[in-house]
Amino acid sequence: MYNIYLFDFDYTLADSEKGILMCFRHVLNTYSIEDITDDAIKRTIGLTLKDGFRVLVKSDDEDLLNQYEKEYIVKADEVMTAHTTLYKETIPMLRRLKEAGHKVGIISTKYRYRIEDTLKVYEVSHLVDLIIGREDVQEAKPSPEGILKAAEYFQANSSEILYVGDSYIDAQAGQNAGVAFAGVTTGTTTKEDFKAYPHIKIMESLDEVEG
Incomplete structure (x- = not known):
């Protein structure tokens, strides 16, 4: 999809x-x-x-x-x-998406170099095609800038993109960018909180990402 x-x-x-x-x-x-x-x-x-x-x-x-x-x-x-660990579901999910031929990106308020360091530790840099960090945008989420930059990079229209995040800020960013959003309740935003925003799915873990 x-x-x-x-x-x-x-x-x-x-x-x-x-x-x-x-x-x-x-x-x-x-x-x-x-x-x-x-x-x-x-x-x-x-x-x-x-x-x-x-x-x-x-x-x-x-x-x-x-x-x-x-x-x-x-x-x-x-x-x-x-002191950063990938969730146990993260690597299998990323591998599943890449094996299915999908493109994968990370859009974060964290600095890009720090995300790159973690991916290198786990030797999974090859599973991510694009990282847009805080230093890559003028306006942080909930601004849609990072998501829109990714859409431009992948030459994709909004209907081709799913954005997955743990926070109401991510939900707002997805809404502002006009892309589908799926929430995951591994952060401090609850299922009830997510219901206030457009979403296709609210998940308990990344195991539920379909691709």
């Missing part, structure tokens, strides 16, 4: 929760910011780093948010790849 399968990364293809929490905690502790729970941090996964900090510390001070982001990235360069 679809020729192009696009995926979010964090909480969709991979569990990087431990690394993300470590990096946020490093920055928050550096600035003696307390009373922010792990659950609050987890709910920001899918936002840009600046927007994540904006939500957590309730500040619109751009200089301060930029500094938080820079310090997060430095820490992430040290620890993120080592």
